Amino acid sequence: MTTPPQRRNEWAKLSPAISQKVANAEELLSARRQEIQEKNKNSNTSTPWSTEKHPTPAPHTNPTPTPVPHNTQEHTDPPVTHTIKETTTTEPPTQHNTQEQPQRNTRRAALAEENPEQQQKRLNTRETAAEDKPKLLALRATLIGLSVPLLTFFLSLKLVASSTFLWIEYHRSAFPKDRYGFDTQDRLTYGNYGLDYIFNLAPASYLSSIKNLEGKKLFLDSEVQHMTDVKHLMLTLTVLAIMSIISALLCARTLSLRAPGIIRRSIWYGNLFTALILAVLAIIAITGWDVFFTQFHHIFFPQGNWQFRESDTLIRLYPPQFWVDAALVFCTLCLSTIAALAAITWPTTYRKIQEEKRKQERQELRQKLAG
Numbered sequence: 001m002t003t004p005p006q007r008r009n010e011w012a013k014l015s016p017a018i019s020q021k022v023a024n025a026e027e028l029l030s031a032r033r034q035e036i037q038e039k040n041k042n043s044n045t046s047t048p049w050s051t052e053k054h055p056t057p058a059p060h061t062n063p064t065p066t067p068v069p070h071n072t073q074e075h076t077d078p079p080v081t082h083t084i085k086e087t088t089t090t091e092p093p094t095q096h097n098t099q100e101q102p103q104r105n106t107r108r109a110a111l112a113e114e115n116p117e118q119q120q121k122r123l124n125t126r127e128t129a130a131e132d133k134p135k136l137l138a139l140r141a142t143l144i145g146l147s148v149p150l151l152t153f154f155l156s157l158k159l160v161a162s163s164t165f166l167w168i169e170y171h172r173s174a175f176p177k178d179r180y181g182f183d184t185q186d187r188l189t190y191g192n193y194g195l196d197y198i199f200n201l202a203p204a205s206y207l208s209s210i211k212n213l214e215g216k217k218l219f220l221d222s223e224v225q226h227m228t229d230v231k232h233l234m235l236t237l238t239v240l241a242i243m244s245i246i247s248a249l250l251c252a253r254t255l256s257l258r259a260p261g262i263i264r265r266s267i268w269y270g271n272l273f274t275a276l277i278l279a280v281l282a283i284i285a286i287t288g289w290d291v292f293f294t295q296f297h298h299i300f301f302p303q304g305n306w307q308f309r310e311s312d313t314l315i316r317l318y319p320p321q322f323w324v325d326a327a328l329v330f331c332t333l334c335l336s337t338i339a340a341l342a343a344i345t346w347p348t349t350y351r352k353i354q355e356e357k358r359k360q361e362r363q364e365l366r367q368k369l370a371g
Contacts, residue, residue, distance in 0.1 A: 134258050140251035141266040147244040148270030154241040156333035191317045198231045223314050261355035268345040
């Protein structure tokens with residue numbers, strides 16, 4: 001059977017091995033098998049690193065099976081060698097590491113972009129941290145210590161000048177009665193007006209507009225003026241107390257870490273100074289109460305408008321016994337505060353050991369920074 005020329009040309013395009021004319025399909029198939037065998041040989045010889053032996057594909061035969069002789073040996077497949085590739089298992093990076101790496105790269109890039117002036121500033125900051133000496137340490141410790149007596153006296157005075165103390169004082173059996181007609185309820189009402197006035201921001205009309213049952217002014221103009229002077233004094237003490245708290249907090253900032261024990265010692269010495277002031281005032285008041293009371297008013301009220309008659313409203317509401325009791329309660333409150341602060345800041349052995357331990361830790365940190 002012959003092949004048409006057109007089909008032979010198409011077969012020649014399909015297989016480059018066909019370079020001669022073939023007469024039938026069998027010759028074409030034989031040429032194709034030879035080409036496949038040559039390709040398999042070339043592939044086996046061109047990869048010497050391959051460990052597996054690829055068997056050569058059997059030539060295509062007719063569909064009819066050929067009998068195998070009985071004396072032939074059984075076909076045994078060549079042993080297949082399996083190469084196990086050793087894989088090194090590495091732990092996947094944790095989330096912490098994956099987050100830190102971009103941050104480190106960002107910091108390195110920022111440091112690389114810094115100009116010499118910024119680098120010098122960073123170096124100076126590092127040296128300052130290595131020295132770790134708080135600025136104005138003595139001044140800050142002094143301000144903390146001075147705030148202790150001011151706050152102690154102010155808080156004690158505020159507790160004395162309260163409606164609670166007024167109620168207790170007026171209901172005390174030994175408290176003198178008013179000889180001009182005020183009962184306990186009248187004293188509580190009008191006495192609270194006076195205490196409220198010295199702590200609020202109301203004008204003088206707050207007191208001058210108060211009238212008694214007869215429609216007359218309850219407080220004289222001189223009494224209103226004296227209470228206004230007391231009001232200014234109390235407002236000044238309030239402002240000083242607030243400023244003292246703020247300055248003490250600002251001064252104590254970072255001192256607990258950078259200067260262990262400074263805050264405790266400052267409060268301790270301030271508390272001793274408070275006790276000393278209170279002791280001096282108590283001795284003067286005990287030895288001569290009238291002299292102490294008069295000199296006190298001369299110092300804080302030099303205007304001289306603080307002396308009144310027994311029939312005036314201020315004396316009826318706040319008689320001399322009231323001020324004696326107020327002074328005793330004031331001293332008791334101050335002593336209680338002093339005792340509490342002394343218990344908190346007493347230089348015990350345990351506290352000294354803990355402060356020394358923190359100092360050693362700060363010293364080690366400074367050495368690391370310096371290195």
